[in-house]
Amino acid sequence: MTTTDHGPDGGFRSGFACFVGRPNAGKSTLTNALVGTKVAITSSKPQTTRHTIRGIVHRADGQLILVDTPGLHRPRTLLGQRLNDLVRETWSEVDVVGLCVPADQKVGPGDKFIAAELAKLPRRTPVIGIITKTDLVPQQQVAEQLLALQDVMDFADLIPVSAVDGFQVGALAELLVGKLPFGPPLYPDGELTDEPEATLVAELIREAALEGVRDELPHSIAVVVEEMKPREGRDDLIDVHAELFVERSSQKAIILGHRGERLKQVGTSARKHIEALLGTRIYLDLHVKIAKDWQRDPKQLRRLGF
Template sequence: MTSTPDGFRSGFSCFVGRPNAGKSTLTNALVGSKVAITSSKPQTTRHTIRGIVHRPDAQLVIVDTPGLHRPRTLLGQRLNDLVRETWSEVDVVGFCVPADQTVGPGDRFIAAELAKVAKRTPVVGIITKTDLVPRDRVAEQLLALQDVMDFAELVPVSAVDGFQVGLLSDLLVQRLPEGMPLYPEGELTDEPEATLVAELIREAALEGVEAELPHSIAVVVEEMRPREDRDDLIDVHANIFIERPSQKPIVIGRGGERLRQVGTKARGHIERLLGSRIYLDLHVKVAKEWQRDPKQLRRLGF
């Protein structure tokens, strides 16, 4: 067993921001692997998935939380509770604001909530998606963000082209306590594989569907096991749940075409995650108004 160097730091950080502010993409860039699903649809993240950054001098555990928003359903309220709970338990918070969007009421709402924890938890302001705008726009956004709250640091980054991702890692690590690594070397996430598989299927199912559908999709992996007579194949059986029968044809598509595309896309990501070939069996089921029903929320893992 290798000894931990003097001054080694380890601890937890989380990214917050409006839905679709680039938090999951940034988590994946720092970890160097796909541990959080990304989508152009807001409210894509529903679980706090932990990504683990291994460095010679530190271990940074990133808790990827759902976007904080004004909730309209019981699911929305639960997601917000999850976010606030996470803020109070981490060592440093990264507040993400995209470079290509004006700082608005949503950001100020989050800043006001963050100010309540900022006395004991440092907050680093992060301008994301700098690859989408010219330099002067980034400078304007930095000035606009300075007016929102008092940050420990302010840093512009791009997860897509890697701009200042290393610097952000340094700034977050500086604010961790000294201590032993929390996870074994090489481990990139502490999420159960079945949860990651379900998230990858949901990401594939979200792509290209109508605007009203993303919140209505949940995925549960019913079974995942190696095939008995084959050691190179894993059978994955999963259900995609929607809220209304009218949504079923949107997910399945004409003659099942859309569901086949979802299966093909998800299978590629899952095979890379598990390092094995998989057989993916998908079924679409209706769980009526599940976002508003406490019993169904529990059954679907919320």
């Protein structure tokens, strides 16, 4: 455990941390567990996080702002390249980085590729090795994974956690806060994220659309919230109009499903999460549109918010 020495603000520390790792290493779930509410979207499909969503952990001894980045990967498209640039930009601006490696998968070339990139960071940025998903394997395997990870790079600390059963989540928060610079809180108490609500709403719709669809879709879905406003004459209902963009008509058919059944399910699931986020009832109006090959077209990427 890191001991905190007292600084100018009575020992209070504040700063930024980000989790990195292969797609699906449990970064977003860990962010949610630390913040205690759903801010980063989680999905069993890799590459679901597009926006740098910040979760804020308020503690008596510090304030930890978690920046959630897309998984770093070898890019195949312009979108892939932009996501990677975003990752590197984020790394250079945070105070501490956590490299997440799942307990149930061997430390592989993907992890080593990321560690090699992290090794290029200035020495002042500590990197913590985090074994995630420890609830999925026996203790012996967690120990072996820690040893395997230790060989990958020179970490400031190593810690096994499980976001699912809460194992060592508090200890991880303490470890991360201990690596932050001394200073006053950067966000008002009670705030959990600084993302505009429309961005979070779009992400929740995208998450619902990704559930249960075939593997060729994850990269091809973008969601734009066109309008979000209280219904006239009512203070208990918000109208949300959103458009779901795919690249081809075959993908549109997958999203719609037989007689539009699939899109209805997406709407129902997204509405539940959005209502929980906004704390009010919403009416969700969803349309599916085709934006041909948007991932390779700079103009369309800009229009869709990338």
